[in-house]
Amino acid sequence: MTKNAKRTLITLAVIIAMVITIIPNATVTATSSDYSHLIGNSDVKKPSVGGKLQILAKNGTMTLCGEDGNPIQLRGMSTHGLQWFPKVVNTNAFSALSNDWEANVIRLAMYIGEDGYATNPSVKQEVIKGIDYAIANNMYVIVDWHMINPGNPNDNIYSGAQSFFNEISDLYPNNKNLIYELCNEPNDGSGGVSNDAAGWAQVKAYATPIVELLRNKGNENLIIVGNPFWSQRPDLAADNPIDDNNTMYSVHFYSGTNPVSDVETDRNNAMSNVKYALEHGVAVFATEWGTSLATGTTGPYLEKADAWLEFLNANNISWCNFSLCNKNEVASALNSTTNLDPGYDKVWTDAELTKSGQYVRARIKGVYYATPDEPEPNKPQPPLDFSSGFWDFNDGTTQGFGINADSPITSIMIQNANNALELSGLNTHGSNDLSEGNFWANARLSADVWGHSINVYGFTKLTMDVISPSPTNVSIAAIPQSNSCGWANPTRAVRVFKNNFVAQSDGTYKATLTISVDDSPNFKAIAADSTDSIVRNMILFIGSSSDNLSLDNIKFTK
Template identity: 35%
Template sequence: MGKTAGRARFARIGIAVAVLVVLAGIGVALAATVGGLAPAGGSNALVVEEPTTRPQDTLEAEPETSADAAAQEAPVEEAAPPAPTPSTTGALKVVGAQLTDAAGEPVQLRGVSTHGLAWHPQYVNQEFFTELREVWGANVVRLATYSAEEGGYATETGDRAALNDLVVRGVQYAQAADLYAVVDWHTLSDANPLTNQWAAEEFFRSVSGALGDADNVIYEICNEPNGSTSWADIKAYAEAVIPIIRANDPDAVIVVGTPTWSQDLAAAAADPLPDANVMYALHFYAATHEDDLRHALSTAVAGGLPVFVTEFGICEASGAGEIDYASANLWVRLMNELDVSYICWNLSNKDETAALFKPGCAKTSGFTLDDLTDEGLWLVDTLKSPGFSREEVALARAEVKDNSAGAQMLVSADDTLQWTFQVADRWEEGGRSFFRYEMAGSNYSAGVKSWSVTVPFNGEVTLEDAWNCQASASGTRLAITNDAHNGNVPAGAFVRDVGFIVSGPADLAVVEYE
């Protein structure tokens, strides 16, 4: 998984190998240093003064091999600005290509979508919507009402009154939680919104009549037109449905789907609707839709088309398959640059990659990181969710390093030193696994009078021994500080003959974290 390059993110085996090559090329035999570390109980710790080049400076000077390689870094490194909310921003409007506040300042909404309300209604509750705002850091929730699928609004099995009531209550819960809410008419298997226009008219007449005074509501009138549906079909449908909403809610923002599963922005840009308070939907799934569709988004916004990504996922378009973190991070970076709002699919425990909750999770609120799928963890990481510790999120998403004898990795210190760790030996005894790590630290910055490094593991760790350092274990962490004789490390010097022995489960290993 990607992590941003920086002092706190050098626990990468691949980078370690490159660093060793760089250091060897400039005369610092770091590999040899690690190999010659003293055994447990050694007292000949050395601080060697030898100027050298900082590894990441050399690595960063190399050209990028591809945009996707660069995207392996964290999705959004810069601090997220305060999210606009109904209580602070009020009703929204469209100005040019932007969703804005009343003063015309760009607004970006970031949040999540329910799955079909007929199948997964349980997540529409006040406790969870408040949690979405306060813990997850979302500022919008989308309420998906399927039209033609089993239990959908336009079907014989659909309970229209119950669906209408759930949507209205969902918007009210969102308002109480200080969230914007998107009311979504989820065209999918019916392909052409004209097919069930009668039902859409009935639905939007009812819900907009109940919500006309709400300043947190946005209407999405056709999710993903597809098949042979043309923009002319969609436009004719929109020209019939939008006046129904406008009769009850004259100033609401309305989002209109686009052809080819809401991907053909060019068709809408060539012949937009006359309503100035309308936006156009773009949907993507990062493992399927990459540079071409990102370029289409950039082109549309540059041309003045207001775009809202009302649905996306980071897996394949089917909602299943592999996650493409690199593509997902490129998408997020682009949407942030363009101030395009985005909503992640989906709030459910369905057994699919795009679900945010694990299949065995029966909760409807009070979610922990352990309840989230890989996509769920990626989302709270991307949202910089205030209710989850950044460190806990990073550890939950952590890449476990190799724990076999001879494996090497880089771990950054809490000061200016960077350390190469090597699993010098491992063995089994009394049902526990023991690991002997040897360390070599390099100072590529200002001199220090003391040093420390915290090493995270993927399980409970017990300290068995340490040499030429002070060490203590607490839970999954090992804290290491200098001994009295090796804390003074001038700029360009490095420390050797330091190490420790820990025990734990057989899969105990160092993990990469922020």
């Protein structure tokens, strides 16, 4: 590079830096970042340093701060239901979190229904023990009134909320370590609350008296309030907040289910709703998130988790991973055979952690992470590379593809192999219907590409390479989606058969599958819409008579 070229680049960098410094209320996006916020944890301060928590305006955004007025971020774990996993409340486990994991917060999930507090009030003693262990191990502690079913916090089953919070605040008056989470996940199940302003009004009507109770007793503790649609609508709270200057609002997400977003206008996207909330004057806390689907199964989706954590860390949003338990599911941090008490050394070894647990421990510490099968540190994943304008998988990632949240089959494995999207276990797990019409029985994939431009205006075909170790039969139906075209059932699944496959020089076999606009009404509608022809998501229904195949070069053509 010449000196003049270097000088020009330096000048441009200075100008860009000056512009950035004068842009107000800017939140950092996940997909445009260099992921630099995944490494380091300088703002993750323990209560002995951070002291009393408060919400202050920083650069136009309401931000969690310590007693000294400087930003503080809480990173840690949430327990699973204490009625099921009470043994995780032990001093060795809490010491492991605080010292080995470097966590500064633990969330105590006290379920109310589901054999929890409403029918088994003794679970409260596990909460009290957990608070004591958290204080002794220098961590903040979230007392979580874990309401989920039924979905309305005003339901009679939750009538003990005020009494409970009154009792806990009597035991720990204005204690700097305590954080009160008043309702875990309001939702529309079992006569719950609607996913709109009216639903939030019901939640607010429940929470406000508890906030007032705590404040009238002199408790200045941080308070967190859930919101409709399983705490994915903090935007609703931003439009009608509780009148209290130390109350913030939760967001819950699972990296396999909830995609990232570059906008604050998409009310169907949890990250978009967080952006809206921040830009409209309230603070947000991710009190529950997981590396799997929202069901706790399939994954872990670590690249998508990287994108979410980059966004949270860059915007100083605190978070707790769900969950610290040994339940046999992907979202658990501990293997199913691991003792909930790590023992006298107060350390769970890597072999005792799931892949999710290994990952989250590293992300709390802010370091590169390694796993037993991948001993070299794994660097944060870069933003997806869609420079080709289609799915070519040449960036080494799955480019957003994962199991769709509504898939009837969730056990297949998805990964990038040889710069293609490899699917394993299709036939074994029943994703093998090869008919044109019954594609609903097959595994369903989705790939959210919000923020990337795949413009299909005037296009008529969707083609993809199907690669297999040997000739096979494959059935694929597709639903492209845009801002305005959310769903329209495919007309049919398109098939390729064994005789369509051609041997390749690497020993594999390849066929090209072509879906037309007549096969996918959504594709036809998006391609004909001159005002909204950008594909934002792709849903694929995959059936195969063999277990393993790969997809590559998924592209729209004229």
